[in-house]
Amino acid sequence: VLDHLDDLQALGxxxxxxxxxxTAASNHKYDTIDYLNVDPAFGDxxxxxxxxxxxxxxxxxxxLDAVFNHMGFGSMQWQDVLRNGEASRFASWFHIYQTPVTPFHNPLKNAGQPQYDTFAFEEKMPKLNTANPDVQEYLLTVATYWIKTFDIDAWRLDxxxxxxxxxxxRFYATVT
Known part of the structure; x- marks a missing residue:
């Protein structure tokens, strides 16, 4: 994109x-692992x-586009939940119905359902509990980080x- 800014400008x-x-595991990048870093596929x-x-x-x-509804399976927060279950400091960050949480559901044990809420029934995208004040603070930190550090102009929120x-x-009050 950087190499073609003049071409884009000429197009209006x-x-x-x-x-x-x-940083995310997939090509689509809606399964965020680290909101505070640029995925190496895009540079740094x-x-x-x-x-x-x-x-x-x-x-x-x-x-920038961000999804604050769910995180990626590989996020530090979700991995902590997988390791520590209810004892994880991030357990309340997600909508978990049963512990211990298994990395991928066992259809015989869980009747074909994950033990937690997900985005679009995708087990690799555990849904965040955005009513949780700690989750809100974290996401607000993410939003302001990209504005203050890189001077982005806007957010698109998936x-x-x-x-x-x-x-x-709170987001609106924080970023405006």
Whole structure:
């Protein structure tokens, strides 16, 4: 993208929208492992900084896409839950029905259902409990980090209808 900003500007493009750029296991990157890092498939923070600065010099705004409804299976928080179950400091971050949580459900044991809420029945994307104040604080830290550190201009928020409404009020107050 950085190498083609002049071409984009010549086309009249004044905004860049990036699907999730955060560290994730899949190609689609909606299974975030680390919200505070750029996935190596896209470069690194130094390259992202150059991109933002170059876009802003051309009058272009930059919007990042994030999903605050669920995390990736490989996230530090979910892995802690798998290791420590109810004793995990992150256990209340998710909607867990039965412990210990097994990495992938056993259809004979769990009647074909995971032991926790997921996004779109995808076991690798455990749903966050966005009503939890600790989850809210973490996500607000993520949102402000990318604004303050990299000067992004906007957020696009995936699956917003499945996130606690009170959180969105806090999010709006925090980022505006």
């Amino acid at each position: 493009i004044n905004g860049l929208y990036f699907c999730p750029i955060f 923070k130094v390259l992202f900084t150059k991109l933002i600065q170059a876009a802003h010099q051309r009058g272009m705004r930059v919007m 699956v917003a209808n499945e996130v606690d409404h009170h959180f969105w009020k």
